[in-house]
Structure formats: C-alpha cells, structure tokens
Amino acid sequence: MNIGPYALANNLFVAPMAGVTDRPFRQLCKTLxxxxxxxxxxxxxxxxxxxxxxxxxxxxxGEPGPIAVQIAGTDAQMMAEAAAYNVDRGAQIIDINMGCPAKKVCNKWAGSALMQDETLALQIVEAVVAACAPHRVPVTLKMRTGWCQAHKNALTIARAAESAGVQMITVHGRTREQGYKGLAEYDTIAAVKAALRIPVVANGDIGSPEQARDVLARTGADAVMIGRAAQGRPWIFRELAHFMATGTHLAPPLVAEVKRLLLDHLLDHYALYGDFTGVRTARKHIGWYVKTLPGGEAFRAQMNRLEDGEAQLRAVGDFFDGLGERMDRIPAGTEGEGASAQERMNKDKKQEEAAA
Structure with missing residues (x-):
C-alpha cells in the first residue's frame, strides 16, 4: 500500500507510543x-x-524512510507551524494525534480530547494539510472511535478529514473513556473503511497472527497497527508477515538471537540518550523482554538497581546466556502472552497513560 508517493514494504505498522517508539525502537521493528x-x-x-x-x-x-512524525496540540496555527518545523527537519509524512488518551494530554484538550470539538479538529486538519501541501508531504490522522460510548464520532471526523486532504486514517477501536481497558471493537473501524476511499488502518488488541488476520477480514482495513504487543516482542512483525504469506506460524526466535537483538537495541538506545538517561529509560524495554521468561521477574528487580550501561549490558548478556543453557528458543506463546496481557498493562500506569 501507499501513503501519498511512498510505497510501504507491507501493511504491518508500528503504533506511535510516547516514551517507546523512539528511533532505536522504530529501527528495530523495521528490521524485524x-x-x-x-x-x-x-x-x-x-x-x-x-x-x-x-x-x-x-x-x-540513519532511519530508513519514509520518516513519519506525529504532532500533538490544540491550536490550528501552532499545529501548522509544528508540521512545517518537522518537515524542515526531515519528516516525509505528518501524522496528527487525536488518539492519545493520557490525562496530561487530554486535560489540555489535545490528543483524543479533540474529538469532543469537531470544528476545532477539522480546523487543525485543514491547517496542517495546507502547511504540508507546498512540500507535497502527506498528512495522516490517528484517532479513537470517539470520546465516550455515547459519543462515537470517528466516522464523522474521518469523512471530514478525507475531504480536507488527509491521506490515511488510523482508528484505535476504543473510546478515550476506555483508555486501554475492556476490549477493542472493530465495527466502527469497518464503518470508517466502508465510507472512505483513502487507506484505513485498524489498531487495538492485535497481538497474534490470527488476530491480525481476523481484524483485517472483519474491518476490511488496509493495514493493522501494533502497539503494546510489540513491547518486548519486536519480532511480532515478521511473525505476522510469515503467517499472512503462508498461513503457518514462524518458529519462536532463538534465545541467542533475542540476546543479540536486545544488546544491539541497548547500544543504540545509549547512543541516543547517553549513559545516565539511557540506562534508566532502557529498564522498561528490558523488563518487557524478560517479563514472562523463567527467572525474568527476579532478574528485572536486580537489573533495575544497576546504574551504568556496562553493568546493564553484562547483566542482560548473563541472563540470556543462562537461559540459553536450558532452552534453544524463547518458549512458544510466552512473548505474546506477556506483551498483550491486560493485567500487565493495568499495572504499568505511567506507560499506559503515555501510549498514544
């Protein structure tokens, strides 16, 4: 599929998540x-x-294109200026955030709070499209089904956004009121897809090849977007791609491969954030990788006390070396169970509210 002039490798997308989808994580997911x-x-x-x-x-x-940047705000002119600012710095696609449910964002009427004011939402869309048009930069939109169960207006906003020039729309199958609780629903996404000519992407509760297949079939969407299920399991994209192509499951990754992937991820992470901040912000990524592995909880508690990159790298290497002495591959199903379990996400409140 295409977004404007950009042909994409497949229809498996990484969702924008604050504090998660930085450049090292995006590059890793694309590699996988x-x-x-x-x-x-x-x-x-x-x-x-x-x-x-x-x-x-x-x-x-060093990030392979197309470079897509999501912007958030509440003022049409400021959003237009932000779009132009990011285009000047290499953005090839601009995505408008109307999906973030975080209180710190919605309290300022940004993110999914914009869905309460359809007039303002459309003004922002029109201003951003106008700012990007001279550069021929496509504009996309990510939103939820609505603000609350009683006011689902995704279809109305989607139609207006398409008319204003938006070239792709992603719908998370929950209202802002739900946050990440309950189950995503796909009927609203199907209705948006049926009404539009531009590509529509389905997001929400997609954590396995079968779920991706079923959501695409049920909604008619052009692509699926994976968020939480990729945390600690970035290889989910190749698993989905293999299943879509063959109808069979790819073997779980080798322990030795996951060790290498994580160590490479950490080195790239430190390079972006520096040793002090990098060690601390990497803890959540390491925790996601090991959450459901044998001995993972104890290792996570130990690792969270480490203060420098060398010690963190050494601890991760030792953990996976020990795991590799007992098994060749990551246990089948373990990674998916840990990455998508609702109970786990409810415990991690800060991450839940930061995810877009």
Missing part, C-alpha cells in the same frame, strides 16, 4: 518486518522545540 513506523508524538509548542526531550523525539539519523 514492520513496513511502517510513526514517531512518538512531538509537541506543537514552539517554546519546547529546543528541549532535549523534543530533539530526541525528532531525531531520525
């Missing part, structure tokens, strides 16, 4: 079979563009 990845959201506030946090989020050095 993802056809497309969107950055964690970048603020539209000009006074924050020069901060270290924003500069890291806008870092695309």
């Amino acid at each position: 079979g993802a056809g497309y990845a969107v950055s964690e959201m970048v603020t539209s506030r000009r006074d924050l563009w020069d901060t270290l946090k924003t500069s890291r989020r806008a870092n695309h050095e």
Whole structure:
C-alpha cells in the first residue's frame, strides 16, 4: 500500500507510543518486518522545540524512510507551524494525534480530547494539510472511535478529514473513556473503511497472527497497527508477515538471537540518550523482554538497581546466556502472552497513560 508517493514494504505498522517508539525502537521493528513506523508524538509548542526531550523525539539519523512524525496540540496555527518545523527537519509524512488518551494530554484538550470539538479538529486538519501541501508531504490522522460510548464520532471526523486532504486514517477501536481497558471493537473501524476511499488502518488488541488476520477480514482495513504487543516482542512483525504469506506460524526466535537483538537495541538506545538517561529509560524495554521468561521477574528487580550501561549490558548478556543453557528458543506463546496481557498493562500506569 501507499501513503501519498511512498510505497510501504507491507501493511504491518508500528503504533506511535510516547516514551517507546523512539528511533532505536522504530529501527528495530523495521528490521524485524514492520513496513511502517510513526514517531512518538512531538509537541506543537514552539517554546519546547529546543528541549532535549523534543530533539530526541525528532531525531531520525540513519532511519530508513519514509520518516513519519506525529504532532500533538490544540491550536490550528501552532499545529501548522509544528508540521512545517518537522518537515524542515526531515519528516516525509505528518501524522496528527487525536488518539492519545493520557490525562496530561487530554486535560489540555489535545490528543483524543479533540474529538469532543469537531470544528476545532477539522480546523487543525485543514491547517496542517495546507502547511504540508507546498512540500507535497502527506498528512495522516490517528484517532479513537470517539470520546465516550455515547459519543462515537470517528466516522464523522474521518469523512471530514478525507475531504480536507488527509491521506490515511488510523482508528484505535476504543473510546478515550476506555483508555486501554475492556476490549477493542472493530465495527466502527469497518464503518470508517466502508465510507472512505483513502487507506484505513485498524489498531487495538492485535497481538497474534490470527488476530491480525481476523481484524483485517472483519474491518476490511488496509493495514493493522501494533502497539503494546510489540513491547518486548519486536519480532511480532515478521511473525505476522510469515503467517499472512503462508498461513503457518514462524518458529519462536532463538534465545541467542533475542540476546543479540536486545544488546544491539541497548547500544543504540545509549547512543541516543547517553549513559545516565539511557540506562534508566532502557529498564522498561528490558523488563518487557524478560517479563514472562523463567527467572525474568527476579532478574528485572536486580537489573533495575544497576546504574551504568556496562553493568546493564553484562547483566542482560548473563541472563540470556543462562537461559540459553536450558532452552534453544524463547518458549512458544510466552512473548505474546506477556506483551498483550491486560493485567500487565493495568499495572504499568505511567506507560499506559503515555501510549498514544
């Protein structure tokens, strides 16, 4: 499929998640079979563009294209300026955030809170499309089914956005009121797909090859977007691609391969964040990898006390070396169970509210 002039490798996408989908994680997912990845959201506030946090989020050095940047805000002119700012810094696709359920975002009427004000939402879409048009940069939109169960307006906003020039829409099958609780529903996504001519992407509760297949069939969507299920399991994309192509399951990854993937991920992570911040922000990634592995909980507690990169790398290597003495491959089903379990996500409140 295509987004504007860009032909994508496949229809398996990485969801933008604040604090997760930084450049190292996006690159890893693309290496492991993802056809497309969107950055964690970048603020539209000009006074924050020069901060270290924003500069890291806008870092695309060495990243294969197309480079997609998600922007968030509540003012149409500011969002247009943010789009132009990111295009000047290499963005090839601009994604508008109307899907983030985090309180710190919605309390400022950004993210999914914009779905409560359809007039403002459309003004933002029109302003961003106008800012990107001279550069021929496609604009996409990610949203939820609505603000609450009683007010599902994804179809209305999707139609207006398509008319305004948006070239792809992603729908997470939950309302903002749900957050990440309950089950995603796909009837709204199917209705949006049936009404539009542009590509529509389905998001929410897709953590296995069968779920991806069934969601595509049920909604008619052009692609699926994977978020939480890829945390600690970035190889899910090649598993899905193999299943879609053959109807059979790919063998679980070798323990030795997962060790190498994680160590390479950590080195790239440290290079972006530096040793001090990198060690601390890498802890969540390591925790996701080992969460359901034998001895993983005890290792996670031990690893979270380490303060420098060399010690963290050595501990991770030793853990997987020990695991490799007992088994050749990651136990079948373990990675998916850990990555998609609702109980796990409910415990991790900060990550839940940061995910877009």
